[in-house]
Amino acid sequence: MPSTPVDWSSIATPKVQWPQTSEDEVPEPYLETGIEGVTLTPHRSDNADIRTMIIMSNTPSLARWSFRRMYPYEKTDALVWLLHQIPPAVRATTQLQAGLPLSPKHCPFNVMRKDGQFIGDCDLFHAEGEWRLGYTVHPDYHNKGICTAAVKQLIAWGRDNIGFKQLTAHAEEANGPSQAVLKKLGFRKEDVESQEWPEYHGGGHRDVGIWRLDL
Numbered sequence: 001m002p003s004t005p006v007d008w009s010s011i012a013t014p015k016v017q018w019p020q021t022s023e024d025e026v027p028e029p030y031l032e033t034g035i036e037g038v039t040l041t042p043h044r045s046d047n048a049d050i051r052t053m054i055i056m057s058n059t060p061s062l063a064r065w066s067f068r069r070m071y072p073y074e075k076t077d078a079l080v081w082l083l084h085q086i087p088p089a090v091r092a093t094t095q096l097q098a099g100l101p102l103s104p105k106h107c108p109f110n111v112m113r114k115d116g117q118f119i120g121d122c123d124l125f126h127a128e129g130e131w132r133l134g135y136t137v138h139p140d141y142h143n144k145g146i147c148t149a150a151v152k153q154l155i156a157w158g159r160d161n162i163g164f165k166q167l168t169a170h171a172e173e174a175n176g177p178s179q180a181v182l183k184k185l186g187f188r189k190e191d192v193e194s195q196e197w198p199e200y201h202g203g204g205h206r207d208v209g210i211w212r213l214d215l
Contacts, residue, residue, distance in 0.1 A: 005186035006152055008215050013160040014153045016096055029093050031109050031157060033149045040109040040122070040150055042089040045082050049111070052118040053078045056138055064201070065175050066136065071200050085110065105162045112137065112150045122151050124158045124167075131164040135181070142177065148184050155185065159215050166214050173207040187211040 014031045017039075021027045031040040043049065056062055057073030070077045089108035095101070096108075105126070112120035120137035133155070137147045158164060169187060171178040179189075191210040197203055 003184050005184060008156075008159075008186065008213075011152065011156045014157045016157075018097070027097075029096060029108070030113075031153050033112075033146070033153050035144075035146055035149050037115045038119075038146055038150065039113050040154060041111050041113055042093060042108040043082055043085045043111055044118075045086060049118045050075065050078045050082075052138075053081075053121075056120075056136065059139065061139055062136055065172055065178065067170075067195075067197070067201065102161060107154070107158050107162060109154060109157065112141075112146065114141065114146075120147065120150070122147075122154050124154060124162065124164075130166070130168050131158070131162070133167050133169040135178075148181050151181065152185060155213070155215075164215070166212060169211045169213075171209050171211060173209055179209065179211075182211045182213075185213065187213045 016029045017032060018027050018029055028041055028044075033039060054073055054075060057066065057069050057077070058071070063069070063071045063073070088104075088106045089110070092102055092106045092108040095103070107124040110121055110123050111118055112122060119141050120135065122135035123133070125132055125134070133151065135147055135151055141147075155167060158167075167187075169182055171182060173192060182189075189209045189211050192207050193210060194205045195208045197206050
């Protein structure tokens with residue numbers, strides 16, 4: 001039986017949590033997801049996260065859907081990604097901690113964690129004049145409701161802190177699980193486009209659904 005899509009008018013703004021730390025430590029903020037032990041945090045540059053990023057990005061069942069992610073995925077690819085992700089996240093979390101508005105608009109809560117361990121990523125990003133959503137979860141955590149719960153909180157936080165009124169997501173027509181997440185979150189499919197696929201993912205063209213959510 002199909003699940004009822006999220007009623008966004010009833011979803012409150014997630015509160016940013018700040019763990020207690022010693023005076024010489026910088027606290028890592030996080031969002032709770034409603035699932036025990038699962039949180040959303042900024043990226044880290046530690047070896048454990050980098051190792052998991054490489055493993056996930058080279059897992060065939062995940063890599064086949066990752067249009068923009070290099071394959072094979074090397075440590076240098078992870079380091080370049082973090083170089084682009086961490087500085088704006090640090091700036092955003094500093095602004096949040098000081099109670100300042102985000103400038104420029106940026107969402108730092110891009111990593112799903114289970115008991116502190118990297119299990120997936122989700123991203124709100126601005127491209128071609130619109131805000132977009134992307135997400136990936138380690139296969140060990142599929143079919144547990146984690147992705148839907150985490151992305152729901154991410155969107156609610158972005159809606160109220162970044163201020164977008166519409167969100168776009170792209171999902172390959174053959175990617176049923178990703179489309180199922182979007183349907184649960186209330187996205188509607190507006191179009192299907194044939195997109196050229198990069199050679200490192202096999203080349204050719206694939207049909208991609210264009211999904212949108214009005215908030």
